[in-house]
Amino acid sequence: MFNIPAITWALTAVLLLSGSYHFLLATKSHQRTDQINKSLHAIMNVLMAAMLWNLVPSTMLAQIAVLTGAALWFVIQAVTRPEFKTLCAGSEGRLKCLYHSLSMAGAAVMIAMMGQVTTGHFPAGGMSMPNAHHSMAPAAPSMAAADFDHSPGLAILLTVLFGAATVVFILLSVRLRPTKGTLLGAATSRISVRAEHGLEALGAAVMAMMFATMA
Template sequence: MFNIPAITCALTAVLLLSGSYHFLQATKSCQRTDQINRVLHGIMNVLMAAMLWNLVPSTVLAQIAVLTGAALWFVIQAVARSEFKTLCAGSQGRLKCLYHSLSMAGAAVMLAMMGQVTTGPVPAGGISMSNAHHSMAHAAAPSTAAATLDHSPGLAIWLTVLFAAAAVVFIFLLARRRVTKTTLDDAATSRPSVRAEHGLEALGAAVMAMMFATMS
């Protein structure tokens, strides 16, 4: 699917716009933890956009390390004691951090499954993730972990379903937010921000689901 230029460019635009939004919000935030979270989200979006075009494959291990570290960072926030109010607070905040940890881990797993160290030229319109996935089986001296992931289409199917379900949940939350009655102050301040967050989460989950679907 991703060897179609229009689709690849559209997904790239979504990821880069989402990443730019997170970087912009990081500069506006006054809280250090929120700044770190925003930057990590921006980095994840940029890495996923690069993944579509098979850019800098020589740094794939470093990219996986960054995403894995980001996943652990969100797990730490989710399980932190309630006294640390700058971290995830409340049940909703903890669930949010757990999902962000899952999305970071999902991006890392996607990189590992793809293993995009291809020797041939990149197809027009970006890589074909399905072809790149199967080409790993013929790569010289693959690592045990990469080989295991390469032969696990079932994992890709489960992750496709998981992120597709997440996209549906965020779309539902976005729709519910539109019909919920709020005060004028809420409508002028927090509501647009929450809508933007839910919209970006829905888009991000949908993109993750589409990318995993091509690897199943």
């Protein structure tokens, strides 16, 4: 699928726009934790966009380390004590942090899988990215390929998971329609939440599409 330039450019645009939006939200936030969370989402989107074009492959291990650290950061927020209000509070907030942890981990796995594509270790019929013929640092791809010998099965699982997440976020976005007579402040808040769910749905859909090509 990624041999089609139009699709590659479209996904790149979506990822970069999403990353820019998260970065903008990070600069506008007055809460340190929220700034970090939004910045991590921006970084994840930029790394995924770079992966589409096989850019800076020599830093693959560093990218995986950053995303793995981000995944652990969201897990810590999800399991923290209730009195720490600046972290994930309430059951909905904890579920959101767990999902964000999964997204970060999924992006790390995707980058590791790309090590197989660029070194020819990926099974026949697997994904072919633009510029995949460029060489990578010799040590890093070998490690990635050794760790993901059964990546097609994992890719299918993650495709289904992020596909389901897409549907869930779409349903959540549709459900949050402002009702007649709602106060302006409440309506604005609902629209903001709806936009956030829409952005999550878009991100999950992109992840599902990219993993689908690896299955």
